[in-house]
Amino acid sequence: MRWRPRGLRSQITAAIAALVTVVVALAGLVIVARIDHRDRTDVDRQLAARAQKVRQDADKLLGQGDHEDDHAEGDEGRDDYGGLLAGSQSLVRLLSDGKVIAQRGDSPPTALPLPDRDGYRTIEADGETWRSLTGPLNPAGDRLEVLQDVDSIERRLADNTALVAAVTALAALAAAAGVWTTTRILLQPLQRLRTGALAVSADTTAPQLPEVTHPQEVADLSRALNTMLDQLRTSMESTRRFTADAGHELRTPLTSLGVTIEALQRNPDLPAPQRARALAAMSNEHHRITGLLTGLQTLARGDAHALPDRTPVALDVLLEEAVTHAVRRHPTVTYRLTADTPATVNGWPAGLRTAIDNLLDNAALHGRPDGNVDVRLTRAEGEVRISVSDDGPGIPPDQRQTMKERFTRGPRTRATGSGLGLALVEQQAHLHQGTFHLAQSPAGGLRATIKVPSAGPV
Structure with missing residues (x-):
């Protein structure tokens, strides 16, 4: 060997x-x-x-x-040959x-x-x-x-x-002694990284590896490792948050669903009207659980940046499809779409569609019954704006920022929901390097606006 x-x-x-x-x-x-x-x-x-x-x-x-030896004594030193x-x-x-x-x-x-x-x-x-x-x-x-x-x-x-x-x-x-001494000095940054790596903990929130400035290769390695640790920490925090949120929010609907099932089992001869109301309640809880899990999964994926590669997305086409499906989901609401010009952004079609669907459903559920919803797509100064306005009661200015938080529902809402809609919209806006704002609409209701950078010429 x-x-x-x-x-x-x-x-x-x-x-x-x-x-x-x-x-x-x-x-x-x-x-x-x-x-x-x-x-x-x-x-x-x-x-x-x-x-x-x-x-x-x-x-x-x-x-x-x-x-050879017949020289005369006085001939030594002569050179005749x-x-x-x-x-x-x-x-x-x-x-x-x-x-x-x-x-x-x-x-x-x-x-x-x-x-x-x-x-x-x-x-x-x-x-x-x-x-x-x-x-x-x-x-x-x-x-x-x-x-x-x-x-x-x-x-x-x-x-x-x-x-x-x-x-x-x-x-x-000499070379071995010199190199042995020199490498001790040159490898000190790697030794610092090794010491920092041994101290890595899942509960550590600060940068876990020391910042190395030289040599350049070790500095690049330090930055790459810290970036990787940040991504792992973000993914872990997202998993923990998903677990905690799911456990907390699913407890109530699952308990309600279990109580209803036990009631039906104990009363097999329950009158038809009461049985129908119980089944309707179970169906509502099922839809609530499904929507909650879908929303939490989308939020967790966004928190962990587990996203596909960006692709060009035609927002005018995506918005038209979203409005068409929203009309089918809410046939009593009047949707008016205004898209003056085509608009393209670099992003994730599924994420943008989720944000738009949440805004359209939010306007239909929390606006005026049988009301109007105005949807506009505009471009200006290198950005694309999507605004959804309703004619409902709106949200007071001091509560608008709070309403973007997860599991937050307005005190006057009359619709069931998970409280994740606006949180999903804001997350998608940030993932697309954009912003999300809430304001009062011209009709007195709520106007929600997403601004994201444009990928096409203005």
């Missing part, structure tokens, strides 16, 4: 240390190789120059044979018919093998390394071989390689 650092800090440190090791090692080896190549090229160049000079002294070398003094670690050999007929220079303890071809070659003998250049000497077929001991070059190569290894190890250690 391969070992791999678990922590981000350890992984960054290991990765950078490995990268520095590879880079420094490669760079060092390239430099060492270049130096070694230069040294060996210089040796080959010196061998070629020495061979050229020795050819000029070949007759002297042939005359003295292979006696191309710099081939004793101690120069160089050797010259004259070859004829596969035999050495003369040589001059430093001879190794072990005899060097004879060359089998002309040109450069490297020879290993008794732990020493020699570089050799062989070439023809004269038309008679004699050959000249010039050799140079290159142990110093080999030692330099080994020393340079060891130096590169040491520098690479030191560079890797």
Whole structure:
């Protein structure tokens, strides 16, 4: 099983240390190789120059044979054979018919093998390394071989390689120590986020993660996480509110429905008129429960922003359909629709239709019996306005804001309802970046106006 650092800090440190090791090692080896190549090229160049000079002294070398120590005492330091003094670690050999007929220079303890071809070659003998250049000497077929001991070059190569290894190890250690210290500082914002995330609680209402300003990537992560937590908190609060509202508001109609059912069960011989009234009451409670659940579900979905993508909505067409259906629901009410121009907004057709239906039903139920409802669609200054006016008793100015709250019903209302209609309208207006206002209508009743930004040209 391969070992791999678990922590981000350890992984960054290991990765950078490995990268520095590879880079420094490669760079060092390239430099060492270049130096070694230069040294060996210089040796080959010196061998070629020495061979050229020795050819000029070949007759002297042939005359003295292979006696290296017959210098006169006063001749030490003289150079009669191309710099081939004793101690120069160089050797010259004259070859004829596969035999050495003369040589001059430093001879190794072990005899060097004879060359089998002309040109450069490297020879290993008794732990020493020699570089050799062989070439023809004269038309008679004699050959000249010039050799140079290159142990110093080999030692330099080994020393340079060891130096590169040491520098690479030191560079890797220095890089690891530097990265380990630096990442501790750079990862502090992430550590703060981690600490904040461990402290996240479902009951926390304030921002739960610290605001990070740098580096930019961590700052973006901080904002994204806080946005996600806000959405989760909103969704949770919406769920709690839905549960609490449903439990509170459904208790009364369900109790009433249960009492009526028990009464019918205990009195199977109940007269027909009383049974009809009981069934009608049960039907009303059923409709009330259904409407209440639908309204609560719509409010909860809006609170949690669980909404589909926005699409262009033709309000004039949507309003005409809504008025047509409202006439069927309230046949005794007269609806008058005025839509001077087409209007389009970006939003959710279902949500806008819910808001419009609630305004139309509210005007019919709480306005004057068999009264008139005026519906107008206008555009001005980049916004679309939908106003619904009735000729009923209206709402006093000091109660209009209160009537927008959930489960609020007017003291003089004569119609049953859940008290969620105006709350739904205001929520949809806000979700569409608009506003919702209540005022007195020209006929003395209530005028409800929704204003939302227009998507089309004014």
